[in-house]
Amino acid sequence: MYFYNTLTRKVEYFSPQKVVRIYTCGPTVYNHAHIGNFRTYVFEDLLHRYLETRNHQVLRVMNLTDVDDKTIQGALRAGISLSDYTAPYKKSFFNDMKALRLRSATHYPAATDPENIAAMIAIIDHLLSRGHAYQAEDHSIYFRISSFKSYGSLARVNFEAQRSSARIRSDEYTKEEIADFALWKAWNQADGAVYWESPWGKGRPGWHLECSAMAMRLLGDQIDIHCGGIDNIFPHHEAEIAQCECVSGKKFVRLWMHAAHLMVEGTKMAKSAGNFYTVGDLLEQGWSGREIRYALLSVHYRTPLNFTMEGLEAARQSLHRLDEWIRRLHDITRDHSSSPGCLETLGPISLNDFFSALDHDLNISAALAVLFEVIRHSHRLLNEDALSIAEVVALLAWWRKVNSILALEPDLLDEEIPEEIKKLALLREKARASKNWNQSDLLRQAIEKQGWSVQDTKSEQKIIRKIAPSSRSNDHEVNIEKFNRTHS
């Protein structure tokens, strides 16, 4: 498999061990995560699922940043404790994850977990003793970037060259150098009751340190893949490298992968622009989590994604086409029990192409193209009666494997038709038999009012659940406890 490595700015061959260790930067729970955040999480989900179908075991950590300036301010404004303030946003995050069918990470450590705070303090202690950190006049502890020569290599920023010009403003800070970043922020009155005791006085961890500590504690000194949004390259990931490598003396990450940004209707998503969406907003508008997932998934992760209502509509129609295909295959195999034949090609299409497309830096567009070619070609063959039951069964088996990566299986296929609808349909059948078209049309309206639709085919009436995403918001419920366990 090949992946683009941000560190080298090249697509590289990547040969993972049986177990792949991945660290993914999670949300800061000061608010509901927005679809820009979820664009990155959907990409990480794709990576996770892809690796699993390639027979790797994925050990993935996603952190929850539940202490920082914004969460503290929010808690203070609301007059509640920090944990009371962040709890509903944590819950909201997991609900949204469920709605978008995101695979769970192995661990969801929170920055404020005692074991993580302890790990951070240990790292600072280590860095201080090695001269990589210092305590400034404001009592905060800073990382000394001049002590780590390769600082800037991920973002390709040359700090040696910038140093002289940066000095002009450095008197505004108590830091030795303007680019030095905080490891431990000394407590001040604005922090209220939020602080932890440390050998250097009351305070709280710096954001960059959280990730280093949690990554090393749960995944070890060296991890295989580290993901995040492109805006985390600098300074966040640069700082993580500095912290981890100064502690362990080893290369921290083998492969850095970053998702490009999401824009809305062609411009940057911002609350002030009125184009700021959360998953919850979109669900309320009647879009399903599955549709949102498709819209976020179908654009290659390194391409800036322009999120639009038109795009969501296209996602809805594409999924509908997929649903019809699956429905047709199911209808054919329903009454037959046939062992799945092995199907390698369908006409000119090699079924394995779906997976090999993803081998090349998760080329989802090429993979989806294979899927839709298979859909079109199998319809063509079925129209000509040129597919055996065994082949259809094999196609469904192929789809299941494809779906283990895409997670786009329709969820309404096997919904029972209610007795009442069946009765109405029976009446309509009679009306049609006696050519009572008026009565027939009235009955159709009645059926449609209840969320079902009737289609006349050669032999019979077909009763199908109408697409009504707004009534499906029950896939938005999730048991937080299950996810919130950060294990030991």
Next chain:
RNA sequence: GGCGAGGUAGCCAAGUGGUAAGGCUGGGCUCUGCAAAAGCCCCAUUCGUCGGUUCGAUUCCGACCCUCGCCUCCA
């Protein structure tokens, strides 16, 4: 200013030194009491602009134009 991403049909979007995947929209056909649905078929002599290299470039090189992002805590 420094670093980076991107400009491919109405919209979204792959891709390759040898002549443009796929999805949506649109059009046509089949089916049909009507309707709807569905399926099939069709839809870029052309890949931001201008030069260069080449037998040949959308793909390589150069310049330029445009859009967007990061540059101390925003995925």
